[in-house]
Amino acid sequence: MTTSPEKSELILVTGASTGMGAATARELAARGYYVLAGVRREIDGRSLESSRIRPVILDVTEPEQIADLAALIDTDGRPLRAVVNNAGIAVNAPVEVLPMQEWRRQFDVNFFGHIEVTKAMIPALLKSHGRVVMISSLGGRLAQPTYGAYSGSKYALEGVSDALRRELAPHGVTVVIVEPGAVRTEMVGRGGITLKKVAADMTDEQERRYGGLMQAILAQSEGFLRDGVDASHAAETIATAATVSRPRTRYTIGRDAALLTRLARILPDRLLDRVLAAALRPLFPRSR
Structure with missing residues (x-):
C-alpha cells in the first residue's frame, strides 16, 4: 500500500490491542492520520508503535484512564478527526445460564464503556x-x-448511536455505525473459551436443555475463525467510515452481515426463527 501524505489530525481507536482495532489503527496510519491506539497493557502496544501510531493505556471501563486521555487530546493541539469505539468482548450463553456478573461485564465493555469514552x-x-x-x-x-x-449490548449501542447522531448533526458532528459479521479475530476465540467455562458450570437439567445448542454455537464460532473475513479487510471499511467526507449512517462488513441484516428487516419473526434454527441444526452433536 502506498502511504498517504501525513495529515495533522488525530483519530482515537479503542480496543486496538489485537484484531480489528489493531488493523484499523494501521490502516488509518497508512492513510496519513496520527492514531491514538487504546490498549490495556504496555506490552500490547509495542507491535503497534510507529511514527503515526501512539499506543495509549485505555481500559474503557476505567473512568480515570478515559479522563487522562481526554486531557491528552485537549493539550495535543491537533484536531480530533474521529473516535472509533471498537473495544469489545463476546460473552455467549443462554439467558438462564449466564451469571449476572457476566451480563454486567458484557454491558460495561460493549455499551457503557463506549458511552463514557464518547461523552469525554x-x-x-x-x-x-x-x-x-x-x-x-x-x-x-x-x-x-x-x-x-452480546446482542443486548449491541442493540443498546445501536439505539444510543441513532439518538446521538440526531443530537449532534446540527452541531457538525457525524455518527456512523459499523456492523461486522464474521471476522477472524481473537475476540471470537476468547468468546468460545468463556462459553466453555459457563457450560462447565451448568446443572444437569441445564445441560439437557442447552448442551447441544452450546456445542452448535461453539462449532459455529470455530467456523467464523476459519471462514470469516480478515481483520485487515474490516479495517478498510472502518477507516473509510471514519474519514470519508459524506459517510453513510451504517456500514456492514462481510456478506453474512449484508444478507442477514436485510433478512431481519423483511422476514416475519417466526420465519426468521426457522431460518436461524435451520442454519444451526447441522452443527448439533449427533445422537448416539
Missing part, C-alpha cells in the same frame, strides 16, 4: 466537527440463541 470526547469533536464511529455488530440487528448478552 464530544467537546473535542465539536471543535473539529469530527466523527463518532460505533463498532456494533450483525448481533446488533439480529439476536441468535446464546447471544442474549
